Amino acid sequence: MIEAQGLSKIFGTFAALQDVSFSIPRGQVAAFLGPNGAGKSTALRILTGYLTPTRGVARIAGRDVSRHRIEAAARIGYLPETVPLYPEMTPLELLRFFGEARGLAKSRLNPRIEAVVQQCHLEAVLEKSIYKLSKGYRQRLGMAQVLLHEPEILIMDEPTSGLDPNQIRDVRELIRQLGRTRTVLLSTHILQEVEAVADHVILIHEGRIAFDGTPAEMAGGGSLDEAFYRLTGSNGQEARPEPEDSAPGPQGEPSSGGEDRAAGREPDLEGKERGE
Numbered sequence: 173m174i175e176a177q178g179l180s181k182i183f184g185t186f187a188a189l190q191d192v193s194f195s196i197p198r199g200q201v202a203a204f205l206g207p208n209g210a211g212k213s214t215a216l217r218i219l220t221g222y223l224t225p226t227r228g229v230a231r232i233a234g235r236d237v238s239r240h241r242i243e244a245a246a247r248i249g250y251l252p253e254t255v256p257l258y259p260e261m262t263p264l265e266l267l268r269f270f271g272e273a274r275g276l277a278k279s280r281l282n283p284r285i286e287a288v289v290q291q292c293h294l295e296a297v298l299e300k301s302i303y304k305l306s307k308g309y310r311q312r313l314g315m316a317q318v319l320l321h322e323p324e325i326l327i328m329d330e331p332t333s334g335l336d337p338n339q340i341r342d343v344r345e346l347i348r349q350l351g352r353t354r355t356v357l358l359s360t361h362i363l364q365e366v367e368a369v370a371d372h373v374i375l376i377h378e379g380r381i382a383f384d385g386t387p388a389e390m391a392g393g394g395s396l397d398e399a400f401y402r403l404t405g406s407n408g409q410e411a412r413p414e415p416e417d418s419a420p421g422p423q424g425e426p427s428s429g430g431e432d433r434a435a436g437r438e439p440d441l442e443g444k445e446r447g448e
């Protein structure tokens with residue numbers, strides 16, 4: 173249902189993704205796992221047609237996303253890391269607005285709004301201005317918005333980022349429910365999230381696939397935590413907290429690829445620290 177074949181994305185001279193291939197069959201909940209800066213969002217943005225790959229092909233239901241973007245968009249509900257909402261609107265107005273923008277017929281729009289409001293438990297805040305909503309409610313509203321047109325594929329970038337433990341629980345439960353009838357791909361760097369929701373895990377590290385299989389296969393009889401460290405932590409300080417007595421970098425802080433880019437320089441491609 174979702175397929176990446178030899179995907180690479182080069183920003184300037186920096187390779188954010190290198191020869192990434194995987195395939196997610198219909199009806200699976202797959203987690204795209206990796207440390208900060210691994211390339212997860214870049215891959216999701218390519219799969220949803222928001223970025224063009226430098227090389228390779230992203231396919232949704234067998235069709236090349238770059239060439240059939242509108243068709244792919246009709247099948248996908250994409251929730252980016254920062255949920256795009258209009259703060260002055262109420263959730264009801266927003267859902268109506270996006271439903272109309274999606275071209276939902278009037279006769280279908282109201283029942284669909286009712287259904288997603290129920291599914292995402294938004295009843296209590298329907299008439300409140302969005303800027304007054306908690307992060308958890310905003311996240312659920314974002315989900316409701318992407319579910320309006322009943323997409324068969326849901327792609328979510330760190331859907332529980334910044335939520336409190338109760339909100340995380342609610343959103344994970346919602347993801348599990350959605351996964352019963354849809355194909356879901358979500359990105360995360362949280363191992364408990366993988367354990368809680370995923371049938372399939374694709375681990376990405378420094379722009380390459382480091383593991384592709386079930387969470388149990390990845391854990392290999394041990395813990396996911398150990399496996400994650402083994403597969404990504406050998407040279408990445410972001411994959412595990414620094415030991416307390418570790419020496420600081422030359423400027424007293426770890427160097428950062430993000431700073432290089434902010435200063436208009438490209439980070440060392442062979443460098444160890446490409447995170448933000």
Ligand SMILES: Nc1ncnc2c1ncn2[C@@H]1O[C@H](COP(=O)(O)OP(=O)(O)OP(=O)(O)O)[C@@H](O)[C@H]1O
Nearest residue numbers: 183188207208209210211212213214215429446447
């Ligand atoms: N438009 C861009 N121009 C230059 N570099 C970019 C651009 N977008 C992403 N990158 C870099 O590509 C690398 C991968 O970024 P990406 O956002 O895909 O990582 P991620 O795995 O989603 O990270 P996180 O978990 O922190 O969100 C990072 O080093 C990032 O700084």
